[in-house]
Each structure stands twice: as C-alpha cells, then as structure tokens.
Amino acid sequence: MDAIVVENLTKHFRKAYDKTLKGFFISVAKRESRYEEFVALNNVSFSVKKGESYAIIGKNGAGKSTLFKVLSGIISPDSGEVQMNGKVAPLIELGAGLSRDLTGAENIRLNCAIFGLSKARIRDVYDSIVEFSELEDFIDTPVKFYSSGMKSRLGFAIAIHVDAEIILIDEVLAVGDKDFKKKCYTKMEELRNEGKTLVVVSHSLKPLRRICDRALLLEKGEVKDIGSIDEILDKYESEKPKKKKTKGA
Amino acid sequence: MFADIMKYKELLYFLVHKEVRIRYRNSIFGFLWTLLEPLGLMAIYALVFGEILNKNLVKAYPLFILMGLIPWTFFNNTLRRGTKALSGNVSLIKKVYFPREIFPITILLANLVNFVPAFILVFVIAMFTPGLHLQWYQLIYLPGALLLQCLFTLACTFLVSVLNVYYRDVEFIVNLMLRAWMYLCPIIYPVSLLGASKSDLVREFAWLYFLNPMAVIISMYHGIFYPKEAVTKIPPSMIIFVIILSLLLLVFSWWIFKRLNRRVGEVI
Known part of the structure; x- marks a missing residue:
C-alpha cells in the first residue's frame, strides 16, 4: 500500500x-x-x-x-x-511547533500531546527525547532563549519519537x-x-x-x-x- | 466533532493548564485576580451608582452587582481572549496541524476554571448575608444557566476567533461591543426596573431586552438570591427563543469556522 x-x-x-x-x-x-x-x-x-x-x-x-x-x-x-x-509528523522549518514561552520540557509534552500520545506514552518517550536532543542542561529553560541549533535538535528529537x-x-x-x-x-x-x-x-x-x-x-x-x-x-x-x-x- | 476532539484530550488538558497559568504569570496575586477583577469593578459600580447617584436599587446592592458581574466576566474574558485564540498562536498553527477548534475550546475551559471558584465564593458570601434568602427551587436553573452560557459563549468565540484571522478589526469591534453589551444586561440595575420605568421608551421596548441571551442567563443566576429578578419573571417564550438562538448560533458559527479554517494556514 x-x-x-x-x-x-x-x-x-x-x-x-x-x-x-x-x-x-x-x-x-x-x-x-x-x-x-x-x-x-x-x-x-x-x-x-x-x-x-x-x-x-x-x-x-x-x-x-x-x-x-x-x-x-x-x-x-x-x-x-x-x-x-x-500518522504524520511534520518538521517544518526550525523549531516546528515549539512555543516560545514554554520550557523545553513543556514543549516536549505539548508536542507529544499534539500528536495524540497518551500521558503514559509521553512519560515513556520523554527521557529518550531529552537524551537524543542533548539538551539535559537546558530543558527547563524557555525555548525563546534557545539557539537555532538547539531548537532544531529539540524539534527533530520530538518528531522521531511520536510514533509517526x-x-x-x-x-x-x-x-x-x-x-x-x-x-x-x-x-x-x-x-x-x-x-x-x-x-x-x-x-x-x-x-x-x-x-x-x-x-x-x-x-x-x-x-x-x-x-x-x-x-x-x-x-x-x-x-x-x-x-x-x-x-x- | 466531539469524537475528534476527545482524541486530543491530553492536548486540551495541557493547553487549558497552560492558559490558566500563563495569564497570571509574573503577578503577585496570581489566581486571586479572577476574584479581584470583578471585586474591583463591583467597588467602582457600587460607589458610582450606589453612593454617588444614590440608587440602591436592590437589597445588598454590591452583592447584587457581583452576582451578575462574575458570570459576565466569564463571558467577557472568554470573548476577549477568544478573539486572539487563533491569531495569537501563529507558531503552532503554521507548523503543525491538529483540529483548530481546540483553540477556542481551550479559552472557554480556561475561563470556566476561573469562573467556578469565584462564583462559589460569592454564593457562600450571599448565603451569610442578612436579608438575602436562598431560593432553593431556583437552583434548578443553575446547571441550565451554566450550560446555556457555555454554548452561547462558545458560539461567539468560534465566530470571532476565526474572523479575527482575516480582519484584525474584529478585535476592536469586540472590545467596543462588549462595553455596550454589559449595559444591556441586568448587572448594575435589576430587571424589575425596566417594567417600572418612568420612561415610555424603556417600557415600550422592554420586550426586546430579552432577545439578548446574556440578559436571560444572568437572570438565571440572579434568581437564586433575588426572587424578584428571577428568570421565572421573564416570558417563557423568550427563554425558549434564547435557547434556540444559542443553538442555531453555535451551528452557524461552527460551520463558518470550518469554512474559513481552510485558508487560516496561509492568511495568518
């Protein structure tokens, strides 16, 4: 098909x-x-x-x-x-779907929810997203302070983890x-x-x-x-x- | 529609949570503002109309104002913020797709979360105010009032949120209209005043007054403590009319939303 x-x-x-x-x-x-x-x-x-x-x-x-x-x-x-x-996960431009005022961690949750993941599933993938994006130290910082490289890393990490x-x-x-x-x-x-x-x-x-x-x-x-x-x-x-x-x- | 939205339960919960938190971020009183805002307005109206103009139109006038003002604030804030429900979320709308009905619904739910505790508090205060008696049988109108208000508010929010994407004028029009609309509701004066008015103009057009769904809805809240201002004093045909009007408006604005939504991704 x-x-x-x-x-x-x-x-x-x-x-x-x-x-x-x-x-x-x-x-x-x-x-x-x-x-x-x-x-x-x-x-x-x-x-x-x-x-x-x-x-x-x-x-x-x-x-x-x-x-x-x-x-x-x-x-x-x-x-x-x-x-x-x-299920489609689009990654359009950098930091697709990231909300500026939210922290990295909140953005992970928001985006996972947008792609229809359940609460339990979000908890499961959360760590691997953080690990893949290599943003452990900045995960509680609002995304507006991220560099463009950091944003694209986070965006990519989310897109590949939402079971699309x-x-x-x-x-x-x-x-x-x-x-x-x-x-x-x-x-x-x-x-x-x-x-x-x-x-x-x-x-x-x-x-x-x-x-x-x-x-x-x-x-x-x-x-x-x-x-x-x-x-x-x-x-x-x-x-x-x-x-x-x-x-x- | 609802099956579609239930799939996004988690997202809805997250967005409502975010909306409630972000509104009072960087404010000292935080969530307390849901109460302080209507309290402040109440103080102004009580001072101007109750003291300066010396028109204590009903018993416990400040509380009467509050009983109407808190449901009104729910409507007012939902509509004001709802106007920007889509146009304020450009980064999400341009990058990912999910049902955009979620945005107006989020605003409604977030304001409902603010409304309920404020209303309960005023209710409790009214219970202990001398001279006011709880009208038990009027309580049956409360769930109806809440449901009707939510439906009507949602209908209006759908409409203004999507129109504001195309024409930002909507924002200004809504703000102005809400001002006028408030005076067309029984908030600073009781409904019973209309029939007893000395002005021929007011008496002649009093029947038009209840074409306004918010006037009927606020009367439903009033009746709980003020039997003379209760919804039961309004002609039943008017109430039925308002219910039908709200439902039709919801269907209509939902249809408009669906239609205009098609170009939102490019226009915004």
Missing part, C-alpha cells in the same frame, strides 16, 4: 491583497479583482510507497514548502486529492553542527530500516543519496521528473551550471 498518494494537486495563492478599507473601495470602484492569483502548485501527482524514503528537490520558489504544508494539513489544496495513510508512520523533514538539518547532523542521518537510516516513510526536502544533496530511494524534481510548481535518487540528482546537478552561465550572460 502507498503511504502518500497525491493526485492532481493544485494550489493558488492570493497575493497583493490590500486589506484596507480604502483599497477595498478603490478596487470596487475600478471593478478589478481584489487579489492576484499565483500558482504555487500545478497539477502535482506522485505517490510514496510505505517504507520508502523520498526526496523532494527544486530551487527556491519551486513550491517545495507549499507542497510540504499541504502534505501536513496546514494549508488545504484548491483541487486534487491528498491521501496520507498513517510518515515523517516530513524540511530543511531543518541545515543548522545543526556536524556531529548532530551525522546523528540525524544515522537515525533517519534507522527509521527507514524500521519501515517508516520519510519525505525529505533538502538543499544539501550529498546525504540525500545515502538516505533516499527516489526523488521528485519540482520546477515552478510542476513536477518535472520522478525517478531514482541518483538519476534525478545527476540531472539536477548537471542543470545547475548552465543556469549560472545564463545568469552571467
């Missing part, structure tokens, strides 16, 4: 939406539409098998983050279907130090071996080859290519220098 099935997904955003009363009357008087539509995702279809590791790559503005937010349910698509078979079947990881590993990155990649391989489904968005392409099986290349909101990770990455990398030249000229 497929863990994620996306069919003909389309998402428009409205931009330049002048919210003032003056702007409203002017646009009514001129009889123009009050917002401009912008296509973030256009007819995207793909599926991820259970236990597969999937990479989504593309340049800035290709729609990766939008796709991610749709997958995690934060924004809803205009048309098309998204099917997620299993599908884990979405978006660029969060860009800030951790070398050792922690290594630890995360090892953990991700472990999760893959356990049969969990991983979807990764990343700019650092090298580790992706090790972790992922297949990849999807997004360009301007459209699926450009789907294939094995090596095939897609080779294509993507060979394309890059060309772009640079055209920019220079």
Whole structure:
C-alpha cells in the first residue's frame, strides 16, 4: 500500500491583497479583482510507497514548502486529492511547533500531546527525547532563549519519537553542527530500516543519496521528473551550471 | 466533532493548564485576580451608582452587582481572549496541524476554571448575608444557566476567533461591543426596573431586552438570591427563543469556522 498518494494537486495563492478599507473601495470602484492569483502548485501527482524514503528537490520558489504544508494539513489544496495513510509528523522549518514561552520540557509534552500520545506514552518517550536532543542542561529553560541549533535538535528529537508512520523533514538539518547532523542521518537510516516513510526536502544533496530511494524534481510548481535518487540528482546537478552561465550572460 | 476532539484530550488538558497559568504569570496575586477583577469593578459600580447617584436599587446592592458581574466576566474574558485564540498562536498553527477548534475550546475551559471558584465564593458570601434568602427551587436553573452560557459563549468565540484571522478589526469591534453589551444586561440595575420605568421608551421596548441571551442567563443566576429578578419573571417564550438562538448560533458559527479554517494556514 502507498503511504502518500497525491493526485492532481493544485494550489493558488492570493497575493497583493490590500486589506484596507480604502483599497477595498478603490478596487470596487475600478471593478478589478481584489487579489492576484499565483500558482504555487500545478497539477502535482506522485505517490510514496510505505517504507520508502523520498526526496523532494527544486530551487527556491519551486513550491517545495507549499507542497510540504499541504502534505501536513496546514494549508488545504484548491483541487486534487491528498491521501496520507498513517500518522504524520511534520518538521517544518526550525523549531516546528515549539512555543516560545514554554520550557523545553513543556514543549516536549505539548508536542507529544499534539500528536495524540497518551500521558503514559509521553512519560515513556520523554527521557529518550531529552537524551537524543542533548539538551539535559537546558530543558527547563524557555525555548525563546534557545539557539537555532538547539531548537532544531529539540524539534527533530520530538518528531522521531511520536510514533509517526510518515515523517516530513524540511530543511531543518541545515543548522545543526556536524556531529548532530551525522546523528540525524544515522537515525533517519534507522527509521527507514524500521519501515517508516520519510519525505525529505533538502538543499544539501550529498546525504540525500545515502538516505533516499527516489526523488521528485519540482520546477515552478510542476513536477518535472520522478525517478531514482541518483538519476534525478545527476540531472539536477548537471542543470545547475548552465543556469549560472545564463545568469552571467 | 466531539469524537475528534476527545482524541486530543491530553492536548486540551495541557493547553487549558497552560492558559490558566500563563495569564497570571509574573503577578503577585496570581489566581486571586479572577476574584479581584470583578471585586474591583463591583467597588467602582457600587460607589458610582450606589453612593454617588444614590440608587440602591436592590437589597445588598454590591452583592447584587457581583452576582451578575462574575458570570459576565466569564463571558467577557472568554470573548476577549477568544478573539486572539487563533491569531495569537501563529507558531503552532503554521507548523503543525491538529483540529483548530481546540483553540477556542481551550479559552472557554480556561475561563470556566476561573469562573467556578469565584462564583462559589460569592454564593457562600450571599448565603451569610442578612436579608438575602436562598431560593432553593431556583437552583434548578443553575446547571441550565451554566450550560446555556457555555454554548452561547462558545458560539461567539468560534465566530470571532476565526474572523479575527482575516480582519484584525474584529478585535476592536469586540472590545467596543462588549462595553455596550454589559449595559444591556441586568448587572448594575435589576430587571424589575425596566417594567417600572418612568420612561415610555424603556417600557415600550422592554420586550426586546430579552432577545439578548446574556440578559436571560444572568437572570438565571440572579434568581437564586433575588426572587424578584428571577428568570421565572421573564416570558417563557423568550427563554425558549434564547435557547434556540444559542443553538442555531453555535451551528452557524461552527460551520463558518470550518469554512474559513481552510485558508487560516496561509492568511495568518
């Protein structure tokens, strides 16, 4: 069975939406539409098998983050279907879902509760989350005083402990130090071996080859290519220098 | 809807706990403020209306004010804080998904936690106040009053919380409306005053007064110690109307919430 099935997904955003009363009357008087539509995702279809590791790559503005937010349910698509078979733990940007005013310990409890863990289960995983994040000394400090590296460590540690079947990881590993990155990649391989489904968005392409099986290349909101990770990455990398030249000229 | 929310029992408990604690963080009196706030307001009204304007409209006037003011504070604070229930939780809403109905419900429950002990305290004080007699049979209205108030408050909170994401004007409108609304409830004056009013205008439009669900709800609380101001003096058709109105409003605002919720993730 497929863990994620996306069919003909389309998402428009409205931009330049002048919210003032003056702007409203002017646009009514001129009889123009009050917002401009912008296509973030256009007819995207793909599926991820259970236990597969999937990479989504593309340049800035290709729609990766939008796709991610749709997958995690934060924004809803205009048309098309998204099917997620299993519990989803999204890790969007750094410190996803962390509340600034709460301490690290409280954030662990809050996030575990968000993912529907019972009180007893939270107690069970609490220690291993603290241990994995290496934040023993700062666990009673409010998260607003955390460095970005600490936040991403905590966020990652929580996401891998909430018994999710599908884990979405978006660029969060860009800030951790070398050792922690290594630890995360090892953990991700472990999760893959356990049969969990991983979807990764990343700019650092090298580790992706090790972790992922297949990849999807997004360009301007459209699926450009789907294939094995090596095939897609080779294509993507060979394309890059060309772009640079055209920019220079 | 409720089955969905019961799955998040643990989260709801955590958020309510957090809400109650965070409100009085860094304050010396802490939880006591739930009582000090209405007490302070009561002192102001008792001084202005009871002493300066010399209108001691009912027996034990300060206590009468308090009996209405404490349920009103419950409504008032839930709505005020509920306006920001979604717009104040951007970091959570933008990063993870769970049923967003949880936010307004959290605010309601947190304020309920504040309301119950304050009400019990006033109730006990009233029991021992000379001249006031507990009307036992009026107590049957108390659970109804509480339930009706929760439903009506929740309906309003659903509506304003999601609208405020789209238009921050809602915050200002709500604050202003709550001011006016308070004077349209029998808090600083008794209901019986309306019928006996010298003003033709007031007598003519007195029937409109009970279209306001909060007026009916507060009368239910009043009746426990002030039989003349009891809900039983209100025409029964009005009470039925208010119950139906509250239920319809809840269905309507829940539907609006569901609809507008679809874009909340991007607009917020």
